[in-house]
Amino acid sequence: MDLIPTPSHSTAYAADATFTLAPGTALEAGPGAENAARWLRAVVGAATGLPFASAGTAADGVVRLAVDETVPGGPEAYRITVDPASGVRITGAGPAGVFWGAQTFRQMLGPDAFRRAPVRDRVWQVPSGHLSDAPRFGWRGFMLDVARHFMPKDGVLRYLDLMAAHKLNVLHLHLTDDQGWRLEIRRHPELTAKGAWRERTKVGLRESTLWDERPHGGYYTQDDIREIVAYAAERHITVVPEIDIPGHSQAAIASYPELGNTDVLDTGALPVLPSWGVNPNVLAPTDETLRFYEDVFTEVLELFPGEFVHIGGDECPKDQWRDSATAQTRIKELDLEDEDELQSWIIRHFDRWLADRGRRLIGWDEILEGGLAPGAAVSSWRGFAGGIAAAKAGHDVVMCPESHVYLDWRQSESPDEPVPIAHARTLEDVYRFEPVPADLTEDEARRIIGxxxxLWTEVMDSVRVVDYMAFPRLAAFAEVAWSALPAPAERDWADFESRMRTHYARLDALGVEYRPPGGPLPWQRRPGVVGRPKPGPPPIR
Known part of the structure; x- marks a missing residue:
């Protein structure tokens, strides 16, 4: 069946035994399985042309969906049994398990089941047998940077469908940065009136001399976000918003200059940043700044019901704070040792603020510097060291090391790779990624929650480019996140590569413009746009 992610266990009853779906095949959903039934009838029904009639009218067998809490493996676990005579039974330990089972059932039907309408007359058959499955991690995430290049709402909804097809369950939306503010905040309308737009855009990285002189921008209204969150929830995906502080904040400062270090520079002259890189213009550590972002996070909490809120916390240069009398006075008032502790004070403030409202802070691994409150979690991006330190200190960790799962990194050593960044990370490299470091104890390893x-989008100015950089590597990552795989050196790359041949056909049916195994197609290249490639293997930190 060439399933991706590969299931925990599967057994075929007979090599040539199948169940055939027909116009008279019914769809029956028990309590808790109604949502999965609606999805299956709408999506798989559209692709196959089958009506999936209600139970009680089954002339050609039944597809039964049910919740059974005794299914082992947690609420996302499921079982599928296919009997040639009676039909298909998909049983989940919870509603999410039923939904993931329905996703697997769709794969079992073949690539044509991933289209939006029937493309040919055919018989829809499912091989008979039994399959049981459960995820390894509870957080199986994909971070989409919509701040650097805005992705319209329909594109985000499409990526939620692509995530669901790969059993990924956390969409981390990077909503704010120096280059754009993408979320409507009604208390502070200039954040989108001004901060959502930049006058022009650097083409390539900082070394490039090319510019796109068109204004670029866009933002999500609060109703857009409610729609995205609800659409995700129907697919058992949680949306985690990221509002970056205290660095990566020039779009906010351009909108409200008082947020910046006004005693160091003329913040009123700062534009929304049109280029890339680590930026010295950071938030001022004032009470007014704290109150402003409390307003922002108040509206964020109203829109995003999930447990976690991401506050960034990375790449915050301290030069302006060193030169700022206001910042130096604040350091003395708080009896802090230096500017690093000043950043930690800001992070701790919002950790307490979120905790008081029943939420949890998560940030990039720089938030460990200066100490971290017990309930906060860490996204470990600068290699594994930050995640290891956080786990040993008792913090929950999401492993996302740039050396392995930064999908903006180039996909091969070929000069044809578009705007090459950093080291080459091939499909096989991602498939051999192991999120849990071997030097953690069993208790510490349990802190790796996912x-x-x-995917950072500085050089990705369209959904077509995002597709190329994300896929097929996101499919390999999905298997790493879901399946209980052996150690990296023992993983069956040949088997995965073989299964990918079928999966490419699924991606074709979905309209995903992935990187072909043989390299980029002519229109996927970007000749003349320089990147920042680095030779040799990436450092493992």
Whole structure:
């Protein structure tokens, strides 16, 4: 069946035994399985042309969906049994398990089941047998940077469908940065009136001399976000918002200059940043700044019901704070040792603020510097060291090391790779990624609550480019995040590569413009746009 992610256990009853779906095949959903039934009837029904009639009218067998809490493996676990005579039974330990089972059932029907309408007359058959499955990690994430290049709402909804097809269950939306603010905040409307737009855009990285002189921007209204969150929830995906502080904040400062270090520079002259890189213009450590972002997070909590809120916390240069009398006075008032502790004070403030409202802070691994409150979690991006330190200190960790799962990194050593960044990370490299470091104890390893692939969009100015960089590597990552795989050196790459041949056909049916195994197609290249490639293997930190 060439399933991706590969299931925990499967047994075929007979090599040539199948169940055939027909116009008279019914769809029966028990309590808790109604949502999965609606999805299956709408999506798989559209692709196959089958009506999936209600129970009680089954002339050609039944597809039964049910919740059974005794299914082992947690609420996302499921079982599928296919009997040639009676039909298909998909049983989940919870509603999410039923939904993931329905996703597997769709794969079992073949690539044509991933289209939006029937493309040919055919018989829809499912091989008979039994399959049981459960995820390894509870956080199986994909970070989408919509701040650098805005992705319209329909594109985000499409990526939620692609995530669901791969059993990924956390969409981390990077909503704010120096280059754009993408979330409507009604208390502070200039964040989108001004901060959502930049006058032009650097083409390539900082070394490039090319510019796109068109204004670029866009933002999500609060109703857009409610729609995205609800659409995700129907697919058992949680949306985690990221509002970056205290660095990566020039779009906010351009909108409200008082947020910046006004005693160091003329913040009123700062534009929304049109280029890339680590930026010295950071938030001022004032009470007014704290109150402003409390307003922002108040509206964020109203829109995003999930447990975690991401506050960034990475790449915050301290030069302006060193030169700022206001910042130096704040350090003395708080009896802090230095500017690093000043950043920690800001992070701790919002950790307490979120905790008081029943939420949890998560941030990039720089938030460990200066100490971290017990309930906060860490996204470990600078290799594994930050995640190891956080786990040993008792913090929950999402492993997303740039050396393995940064999907903006180039996909091969070929000069044809578009805008090459950093080291080559091939499909096989991602497939051999192991999120849990071997030097953690069993208790410490339990602190690794999941893993995440991150896609930064500085050089991705369209959904077509995002597709190329994300796929097929996101499919390999999905298997790493879901399946209980052996150690990296023992993983069956040949088997995965073989299964991918079928999966490419699924991606074709979904309209995903992935990187072909043989390299980029002519229109996927970007000749003349320089990147920042690095030779040799990436450092493992």
């Amino acid at each position: 893993t995440q692939a991150n």
